Amino acid sequence: METQGKKGRGWLSYRAGDLHVEDVSLSKVAEAMPTPFYCYSANAIRASYMELSAAVGKIGVSICFAVKANSNISVLRLLSELGCGMDIVSGGELERALAAGVPASKIIFSGVGKTRAEIARALKAGIHQINVESAAEIAAVAEVARAIGKRAPIAIRANPDVDANTHAKITTATKESKFGIAIGDVADIYAEAAALPELEALGVAVHIGSQIQDMAPFRRAFTAMADLVTSMRARGLVVPRLDRGGGIGIADDGNAGPDIDAYANIIHETVGHLGCQVTVEPGRWLVGRAGLLVTELLYLKDMANGPMGIVDAGMNDLMRPALYDAHHPVLPLREPASSETAPTYNLVGPICESSDKFGSYEGLGKLNAGDLLAFDCGGAYGASMASTYNSRDLVAEVLVQGDRFRTVRRRQDIAEMLKLEQAGEWQVPAPSERALEPVIALGSS
Known part of the structure; x- marks a missing residue:
């Protein structure tokens, strides 16, 4: 288990009082790269x-990284070179994955609003x-598929009505959610899709939310999916694949984080007997702990509830x-001295919004x-x-x-942004x- 916080966690540590990412001093990176910037290990x-x-892997599960996370x-490219596939939710993410050298055969396309062009x-x-999420899709x-002469491989995303017990804005599998098809309707819709010559119905998918720390919702959702696959097969439907989504939380702010072996055991115990090709789609778990947002403290401001620090990173x-x-x-x-007493700081950003605040911090x-x-x-x-x-x-x-670093996305400054807004010709x-109707001016009789 990695250690969070000031003591470091292998790749992140203080050396002679200076915070390092692997063998690189972040202060040295900041000398070459104006803040704010993201730094990944x-x-x-x-x-x-x-x-x-x-x-x-020991239970035969393959991994696709949720590209939306980073x-x-x-x-x-780094993940692909390790053998990781990709889970995408837009045409832009498809192009990014292909540009990174990811084989198309290792890409899954999720999301509720895919355009026909995508x-x-x-x-x-x-x-x-393609993970489809409605009958209309x-x-x-x-x-x-019919128009371009292709047969489309699809899986149907089921909504099992399982609350992931996280923040409402990252919960995706309750009955009020926009995601997926109600689990009770999946078998009938799957049968209809399998009968279409343009489609190759290959399986079912589920994703219940993000930053999940409690393993119980996973067990409930996976059990529901196992029951669904069993009932579908009893109807004579072929269901070779099971995409069980992502959502594994990470350790942060003193929380130890979920036990990854326990997570794997739940997959094995709930769906291992099905003989499906099982895929998981983590995002945050693979990269969340591997990144930092470096920022400069611009100003200190005395407030009734203590000092406020205004940094140059914003919402x-x-x-x-x-x-x-x-x-x-x-x-x-720079590592604070262990004997140093200091106040609690409220850190905020420079954006002209009251919501541009990061929280209250001790021990800085x-x-x-x-x-x-x-x-x-980050x-x-x-x-x-x-x-x-x-x-x-x-x-x-x-x-x-x-012991080295490089820029992997340069800063896009205002001069470059203004070029995107150069006006085109009037058209x-x-x-x-159809025949144009006579135009009647407003207010005329």
Whole structure:
């Protein structure tokens, strides 16, 4: 079990009082890279993948990384080279995965709102399967497949009405959710899809939420899926694949995190007897602990409830606290003295929104303007959710490997953004083919 916080966890440690990612001083990176920036550890990502692979691989489960967690192509390439597949939710993520060298045959396309153009691109690329989430989407996939002369491999995502007991905005499998098809309707819809010549019905899928710490919801959901597969097969339906989604939480802010061997055992105990090709789709678990957001303390401000620290990273750079009430641990780049007494700091960002705040923090030592801090557990849903709100630069990303680092996404500054807004030529819409109705001015009689 890795150790969270100031003492480090192998790839993250203080050396002579200076915070290091692997063998690279973060202060030295900050000299070359203006803050804020994300920094990832290549070896931490590898270690997470190998730990999960060792746990689930022994029961024949394959892994697809949820690209939405971190879509940087250097990160995707690193995982792909380890043998990891990809779970995507947009056409853009498909292009990123392909650009990273991921074989199309190891890509699964999830999501409730795929366009026909995205479906066509995925089928032409030859992806592993499309996880469909409504009867209407099944009809659209069949229509596209027919038009391009392809047979579409599909799995139906079931909604088992299982509460993952996490934040409401990352719970995806209750009956009120937009995701999936009610589990009681899946067998009938699957049978109809299997009868269509344009479709190859290959299995069922489930995903109940994100940052799940309690294993009980997984057991309930997987048991429900096992019962579903058994009942479908009793009807004569062929169900060779089972995609059980992601959602494994990570250790953060003092929480030990879920036991990955216990998670693997639940998969084995609930669905291992089915003989299905089983896939899991973790995102945060593979990369969340492997990244930091480095920021500079701009100002200190005295407040009634204690000192406020205003940093140069904002909710546009790290959205999770504002969106999910998430609390990311903070590490000073210079280790505080153990005997040093210091106040509790409320850290906020520069964005013109009251929700641009990161939380209350103890144990940071005595801070001064110009100090550098790192928001921990920032490798997932950090840079991938970043924006240019308030016309701020789009945050840069850095990858560390051993004693070296490199930029893997350069900062997009305002000059580059303004180029995207250069006005084109005025165009007059072509008239409709139908006869134009006489135009009557408003207010005329």
